[in-house]
Amino acid sequence: SQKIEQNSEALNIQEGKTATLTCNYTNYSPAYLQWYRQDPGRGPVFLLLIRENEKEKRKERLKVTFDTTLKQSLFHITASQPADSATYLCALEVGAAGNKLTFGGGTRVLVKP
Amino acid sequence: EAGVTQFPSHSVIEKGQTVTLRCDPISGHDNLYWYRRVMGKEIKFLLHFVKESKQDESGMPNNRFLAERTGGTYSTLKVQPAELEDSGVYFCASSQGSRQYFGPGTRLTVT
Numbered sequence: 001s002q003k004i005e006q007n008s009e010a011l012n013i014q015e016g017k018t019a020t021l022t023c024n025y026t027n028y029s030p031a032y033l034q035w036y037r038q039d040p041g042r043g044p045v046f047l048l049l050i051r052e053n054e055k056e057k058r059k060e061r062l063k064v065t066f067d068t069t070l071k072q073s074l075f076h077i078t079a080s081q082p083a084d085s086a087t088y089l090c091a092l093e094v095g096a097a098g099n100k101l102t103f104g105g106g107t108r109v110l111v112k113p
Numbered sequence: 114e115a116g117v118t119q120f121p122s123h124s125v126i127e128k129g130q131t132v133t134l135r136c137d138p139i140s141g142h143d144n145l146y147w148y149r150r151v152m153g154k155e156i157k158f159l160l161h162f163v164k165e166s167k168q169d170e171s172g173m174p175n176n177r178f179l180a181e182r183t184g185g186t187y188s189t190l191k192v193q194p195a196e197l198e199d200s201g202v203y204f205c206a207s208s209q210g211s212r213q214y215f216g217p218g219t220r221l222t223v224t
Binding site: 049 | 117144146148154155156157158161163169172204206208209210211212213214215216217218
């Protein structure tokens, strides 16, 4: 069966350290993998997209890697700040751009000052 | 630029009643999506409009759910009659490509 797994336990991290989140999937062949941030009471907010033929993508303090052989994406927040505390969701998009997203359960990150 | 808006933000109804949720996408976005998150579970896809046409409704749970998108602009999602298991947060999103812009969600509670 198809599955997307993210660390279900919250990630507690000290300010200034790097947070690393994992997204593993089975029985999918995604064309795109996206990462979203969600704060309580709000909708998900897009952070980064990586295509199946890309290995790594960066945006400011964020870095995403995508390994289609391992069927895994890693999401890194470097020099973490308390404002980075949120739930981070990975989402797969199969087929053409604009198709539906299939989400993982999300990982809650808490950055302590 | 205005974002995706949803109305109402909260709705509490009794089992058997009808509720209609509304979504206004970002102007000019052809793609409009409905998703739902029930307690403790991941966000799940319900359906996808391209303009006024249903592109993919594979996630609609049953025929108590009816979605429309009049003239390719705003969309409504009607639940009739509502059941207890319909409780959750309903998100709408719009896009012109892969990146989706989400609304704040409507929290539906069926008692």
